[in-house]
Amino acid sequence: MRDKRKNVMLYNKASYSIGVDIKSDMHLWARNILLKAGYHNVKSDALRQYCSLQLRVLDPKPRKILKSKEFACPVEKLEALSKFEEAVKTGKNLIPYMSLKILDANYDDKFLYDWSFFHFHLGIKPYYKDPRFIERSDQLLITYVDMNHDDTMYFIEVRPHVNEVWYDQQLVRILADNWPKVIEKFLFKGQLSQTISNKDLKMFREKTHVNTAVDLGDGRVYLSMNWGISGAGTSARAGIRSDRMLNDASRMELAIQEQVDSICKTINLKSSKRSNNYTLQMIRPGWADYLFTVRECNVLLRLLLHSDGKLSIIVGDDIDSIDQY
Numbered sequence: 001m002r003d004k005r006k007n008v009m010l011y012n013k014a015s016y017s018i019g020v021d022i023k024s025d026m027h028l029w030a031r032n033i034l035l036k037a038g039y040h041n042v043k044s045d046a047l048r049q050y051c052s053l054q055l056r057v058l059d060p061k062p063r064k065i066l067k068s069k070e071f072a073c074p075v076e077k078l079e080a081l082s083k084f085e086e087a088v089k090t091g092k093n094l095i096p097y098m099s100l101k102i103l104d105a106n107y108d109d110k111f112l113y114d115w116s117f118f119h120f121h122l123g124i125k126p127y128y129k130d131p132r133f134i135e136r137s138d139q140l141l142i143t144y145v146d147m148n149h150d151d152t153m154y155f156i157e158v159r160p161h162v163n164e165v166w167y168d169q170q171l172v173r174i175l176a177d178n179w180p181k182v183i184e185k186f187l188f189k190g191q192l193s194q195t196i197s198n199k200d201l202k203m204f205r206e207k208t209h210v211n212t213a214v215d216l217g218d219g220r221v222y223l224s225m226n227w228g229i230s231g232a233g234t235s236a237r238a239g240i241r242s243d244r245m246l247n248d249a250s251r252m253e254l255a256i257q258e259q260v261d262s263i264c265k266t267i268n269l270k271s272s273k274r275s276n277n278y279t280l281q282m283i284r285p286g287w288a289d290y291l292f293t294v295r296e297c298n299v300l301l302r303l304l305l306h307s308d309g310k311l312s313i314i315v316g317d318d319i320d321s322i323d324q325y
Contacts, residue, residue, distance in 0.1 A: 008279070011257040016264035017277045020256055022249035022290070025282035039105040047245065049105040051238035055147060055226070056102060056109055058118070062091040067155040068178040073122075077139050077158065080122035084141065088153055096133045097121050110205050111166040113235045116226035117156070118143045119165075137161065144175050146182060147226060147237075154179060167202040172214045172222055188213055188221040209233045245285060252290055255305050256280075263301070263313055270315040271297035291319070 008021040030050035034042045043049060065088055073081050084097055097120040101107040111117055119142055123135035140161050144154040156174050159165045176183060196204070196212045204210040211228035215221045227237035256263065268274045275296055284291035288305040294315075302322050304312040316322035 009253070009257075011253075011260050013260040015276060016260050018256060018260050018263060019277075019279040020253060020282075020292075022253055022282050022285075023246055026245060026249055026285055029282065029285060034105050039103055041104045041106040043106055045242075046105075048234065048238060048242040051241040051245075052108070052235045053105065054241075055235055055238055056112060057098075058094055058145065058150065060091050060093045061151075063088050063150070064152045065089065065155060066152060066179070068157065068174050070174050070178075071155050071157060073158045074139060077122045077137070080124050080134075080137070081141065081158075083124060084120060084122065094120065097123075098133075100130065100133060100136075108229075108234050110229055110233070113226055113229050113237070114205060114211070114224050115172060116144055116147060117171060118145055118153075122158070140165065142171060144182075144225075154182070164198065167198045167205070169196075169198060169201065169214045169216075172225075173216050176216060176220060176222065183222060183225055186223045186225050188223050190221070192221060205229065206233075211236075248287055249282075249285070252288070252303065252305055255309055255311050256303070258309070259311050259313075262311070263303075266313045266315055267294055267297065267299065267301065270299055273297045291322070 007024060008019045010017055010019045027044065027046045029047075031042050031046035034046060034050060034053070039049075039053070065085055086092075087094060087097070095102055099109075099119070099121075101109075111119070119140045121134060121137045122139050122141055123137050125135050127133040127135045138161050139158050141158050142156040142165070144156060146152070154175065156171055159168075165171075192213060192215050195215050195217070201212055204212050209229055209231050211224050213221050213223050224236075227235070227240070230236045230239050264276065264278055267278055271294070273296065277296070279295040280292040280301060281295060282290055282292050290303050292301040292303065293299075294301050300316050300319065300322050302314040302316070302325070304314075306312070312325075314322055314325045
């Protein structure tokens with residue numbers, strides 16, 4: 001099998017050597033997950049896209065629903081709203097109610113990245129162009145979800161499906177008036193030099209990729225509630241998570257480099273094809289806990305990195321047995 005990794009490093013010690021490229025493997029891992037899940041437009045920076053989709057797609061699990069005092073739903077959408085509420089409360093997959101763009105791995109939802117607002121279509125029947133989704137609607141349900149505590153969905157309003165809704169700061173006011181404790185950590189302790197209009201916010205967010213605060217005009221000023229957007233127009237939060245994962249991969253590679261002999265000796269105790277040279281390919285990342293396949297002998301290797309830089313080295317034939325440790 002041809003190695004598609006770009007920068008496989010060969011780490012040598014007195015008697016043994018190990019080839020490994022965790023960063024490239026992480027992008028391959030993310031790419032495979034996205035493609036298997038049905039996402040398209042997967043790019044070379046698949047890890048960043050994977051982290052972005054972790055924000056854009058809510059895990060299916062039961063959630064509590066709270067509604068703002070301003071909340072109202074058009075009569076013709078009540079049945080659709082009821083079905084959506086049932087899906088939220090019972091933990092069903094909510095992707096069918098979302099934008100068709102949700103399956104585009106390279107799409108950036110700046111409305112979500114800025115304010116942590118999710119929007120859902122209020123339809124009942126399958127969409128005729130793509131039955132994986134429900135029918136598109138001219139009314140959207142706007143909701144807020146705290147990505148750190150996502151067990152509750154806050155229903156803000158039902159709004160007409162028009163472009164202006166993505167920049168309407170009144171939505172932030174409704175959230176702040178109804179649940180001030182939920183977003184108090186984003187309250188800015190200071191004043192803005194000028195008030196930003198909805199039109200200004202659209203220009204800053206879409207054209208220049210500049211994050212702006214929302215001034216409610218009564219002393220309350222709120223920063224981006226989902227960490228905002230990067231200079232490239234992508235999710236700043238996803239970028240930070242991706243960078244942290246890659247930095248963690250660098251720490252693991254450094255530990256491997258320092259403990260080549262111990263790793264190879266442990267593999268040799270398990271493998272019938274003993275060698276002084278091994279090549280590792282990561283198949284599952286984790287914060288300081290990585291799972292590799294050893295190319296030369298087809299065994300699994302799990303490495304756990306401790307705070308002192310030492311590794312716990314575990315080898316096995318299958319994931320279930322190796323995960324017991």
